[in-house]
Amino acid sequence: MTDSGHFHGRAPAALISAPGSGQGKSLITAALARLHRNAGRQVRVFKFGPDYLDPMVLERASGAPVYQLQPWMTGEAECRWRLAEAAEQADLILVEGAMGLFDGTPSSADLAVLAGIPALPVIDAWGMAQTFGAVALGLARYREDLTVREVIANRVASPRHGALLAEGLPADLTLLGAVPRHDALTLPERHLGLIQAGELADLDERLDQAARVLAEAGLDRLPEPVTFSAPRPTPPPPLLAGRRIGVARDAAFAFLYPANLDLLRELGAELHFFSPLNDTALPPVDALWLPGGYPELHGATLAANTSMHGAIRAHHDAGKPILAECGGLMSCMDTVVDGDGEAHQGFGLLSGTARLTGKLQGLGMHALRLGDDELRGHTFHHGTLENGPAAQLFSEKQSGTGGEPVFVKNGLVASFFHGYFASAPALVASIFDGRFSLSVGSE
Template sequence: MLQGKAHAALISAPGSGQGKSMVTAALARLHRNAGRTVRVFKHGPDYLDPMVQEVASGQPVYQLHPWMTGEHECRWRLAKAAQEADVILVEGSMGLFDGSPSSADLAILAGIPALPVIDAWSMAQTFGAVAQGLANYHPDLAIHEVIANRIGSPGHGKLLNESMPEGIALLGAIPRHEAMQIPDRHLGLVQASELSGLDAQLDAAAKVLEEAGLGRLPKEVSLSADAPTPAPDYLRGVRIAIAKDDAFAFIYRANLDVLEEMGAALHFFSPLNDSTLPECDALWLPGGYPELHAARFSANQPMHDAIRAHHWAGKPILAECGGLMSCVEQLVDGDGNGHAMLGLLPGTARMAGKLTALGLQSLHTQRGELRGHTYHHSLLDTSLKPLARTRKLAGSEAEPIYIEGALVASYFHGYFPSAPKLVADIFTGQPIHQAE
């Protein structure tokens, strides 16, 4: 049994776009700069926010989601963090009660209070009503205080504080400040590796929060859970080459952990910059932004030749979302320009200029249920018939799973710890049999 205590809060908001990601990052940096060990987690499927939170906290960031990662794993990761950290911050997703399971459901499951960030840009006394509504909506959710974001003046902050209902405190009122702004694009925040000066910006944002009175620690909570059973060594001695650069970067840390737990040796490479693959038995092409780097990837013919040779030798490849897009014959970017891709699968991936799929999904097979999600802005035109399909929990229609030799490709992003045996089968080229 793992047991620990830490000051903890789930940072959420009434809806998306209220500033909770940057507030979470600034809080993490504020407490880190004060000499505290800070662990940040992210509710639900997300690759981009955790990149920024890792820079802010200086610690690894993992996903927590009662369905995708499982309730037991949520409790275990938090309890383990409480043994090492002074402060635990969980960044919520969407609005506090949006989705099923929602950010509020995670806070209730974990026994930690929610700390809503409310955009006060065009609000006065109604701010207090919003805070009261959030606090009273679910009887099992604890909300002791809230944060006002993007206030216009100290007088505005005073007005908001006076509107607070009994039993709920205003932790602080954050002024509009350039340090609190972070750029985004069609899939979310710009990748942390692409943001020059991010460290300095986070220090400046932490100073903004400190001056706004947000240096007070959240409530201390006790967290406990049993440790999970380790995954068997299904991949003992298997060498897996993993694409990782600005075009291929959507990788859950937990996915890497379970691959290593199963005995795999992981070797990273850049499809944009390298000319050869590492010595490997299997290849993973994760999601990312191939559409933003399509010309550069298309021009790297030595890498194309290396990946094709790997495939033609009958070695396994897992291609997820952006990885799938790189495996077809052509990718048409957002400007309408076509770029030659690997040609391992027939067809064209074309940017649609809008969101084309979003939702939690899972792949049901005789070797287990791989849980995960789909989220993309492109469409695939292919003559290839899928050999399996995901099932949707919520959101978009099921995603096709394309299998060509030992290549498994789909827009679906899998959370590997949910089905270790199935994942091991994919990386060892075993056939996938969809469950009825």
């Protein structure tokens, strides 16, 4: 008998990780998802930690939305119930880790142990033979509470090379497959990571080809089944009932967690999507959300859309709420300077200049606190602000010092900080109904 108060399911599952970044785990995860999807299986993929770009590719590969799992940002309970919910229907669950298997607090390994999922390391074998076994052994033995039974060798030079790698493994570790170097297992990148999935005209062809490469390497076998069970979450109160929110979504503003959109709807909001690049007017809304993305790559097009500029300024002049995150913040400045040094007119809601630099300016897990509420999330940007206004608040780093400034002005809440809305539903609701701005005060 099914317990309506719980999610419960059993499905093959693995957390795809690596000794460190750059080993190829993102494309291996995407190719695995596409391989099993093409075999007629229902595949659910999750991403450990904050990330917008990898999930875009993973969603195309699997055909299903990709949600974040990170015990600090999303909470342990959400990690458990999302996996259990997926296991009720999925034939395969994959979680793509972040950085190295044990990097970060919490790490990908922490999530694997929390959820009871075996880790499946992807190890770049280029330039290695028997030493591959030592690396695999270290990953498998570093923590007694972590399960590692198989590994994947990536960028293997030849069948003989693959055989050497397999021979060098300890008896209780298996080589799931030796993946050769192949163009299908690479994607173009820019300063924030992979190119957005929607910008790659041949992405589906690449994924199908990558899936075939993995099948030929023997990676078409399913991992071991895992049983998942967790209580269903309690729905949030309808704090935004009847509230209409305009959400910018196009090539310039695309960094949107599915969970954040879900939470706004669960709060009772009605979402209206619009394109600052292509639309000349705003939909009839009470509040706006300008998420992160790449406005600096579309500076000339955004600047030329004077009708949209006027509509956004009129919304702001009326004191209606606006949340602007990262690229959204940059677009709200008087001027936006792109990576080539070209200056473009911004929306003009905040004084000063936003400038894209070649150096990473902010990275890490952050929280925005107001009263008893704590909105958790992250920052990752190459932008700087020059001659900008004074900040009314600062986010706080999970570890270390140096938060991101938060600018509050006439209903506008703008920062390089990206929030995970479900971590603080009441605070998020207060941003979109204007109470946050009133409680903080503005410049």
